[in-house]
Amino acid sequence: MEEYIFGIIHGVIESKRIIAIKQAKRIRFYYMSKSMFKQFMQYFQPGIYIFMSIKSQERLYRGLIVQNIVAIDKLLAPNKNKPTIYYDISIIKSGIKSLVNQNRNRLFIDFEMSMPPYSNYQNFVSEIIQVGYIVTDEYGNKLEEFSSYIKPKLVPEISIRTKKFLHIDQSNVDGGNTYEFLHKNLLDIQKKYNPIVYVWGKNDQLELNKLNRIHKLNNFTKHMQFIDLLNLHKLYFGLKNDLGLFNAYNIYSNEDLTKQKHDALEDALVTKEIFYAFKEVCNNRMTVNVI
DSSP states (O other), X not given: OEXXXXXXXXXXXXXXXXXXXXXXXXXXXXXXXXXXHHHHGGGOOTTOEEEEEEESSOEEETTEEEEEEEEEEEEEEOOTTSOEEEEEHHHHHHHHHHHHTOOOOEEEEEEEEOOOOSSSOTTOOOOXXXXXXXXXXXXXXXXXXXXXXXXXXXXXXXXXXXXXXXXXXXXXXXXXXXXXXXXXXXXXXXXXXXXXXXXXXXXXXXXXXXXXXXXXXXXXXXXXXXXXXXXXXXXXXXXSSOOOHHHHHHHHOSSOOOSOOOOHHHHHHHHHHHHHHHHHHHTTSOOOOOO
8 A cells, every 4th residue: 555645854864765754743764765765865855845655554674664665756945935846746747748749750760789699799899780660740640661681790790699589590681781771761761751769768879879980970860859768658657667668568558568579660669659658648548557
């Protein structure tokens, strides 16, 4: 069971990740995870108002009776009629809602990368070896769809680990397009549609930046707005850990896709489906249970 409380921080025990709040002439202690404490520790000072969800059950932790903090919704400092707001999840959710509701074309994209060998991998540099993407208009209608293998240039022979993980062989990448082709393709997409780019995690944008630099090509990504949909989920739902792409899909659908195939186009399509379901949640047209 959970309950919602608010109060004024009375003290902080940093070594135990505990804050103390005085309620009804009694000091109560609240424990939080390492990631949560790290996120908010700069605001934990006596006199700060905190609004949060907690576990109802009390427990003994390092000599103190504590309750676990589930989520922090708001932190503010009183200042007459104009309190200073340090954190407010409702403001964050409102910003995310405005972002996903933008009337823009969207590019949902995913890459599969080469993986290092099991040994002698010290100087290995990963490369994009498969791309999949879908472009939609502002209403979600598909404008373009594309999938291709990409020939690695720095390390042309893909490793056994890569073959096993992606269930491919050398002939797949040998028959693929060059990275220069992919670069021109995405540059054309940027010029034609000027889309918001939705990815799951940070790696896809980082890989593009890295390979553009290595191949000494124009880094078009600086002209594109990349949105990490994984990070939006963490912010909106207050998640402490990363959420896998297919686990996220299972939140919105009864279809079980946990057995991931590691195919770039499939992952891009799943990212698109997650986005439009998440948009429904942000607009209060759908409710989901995120554990």
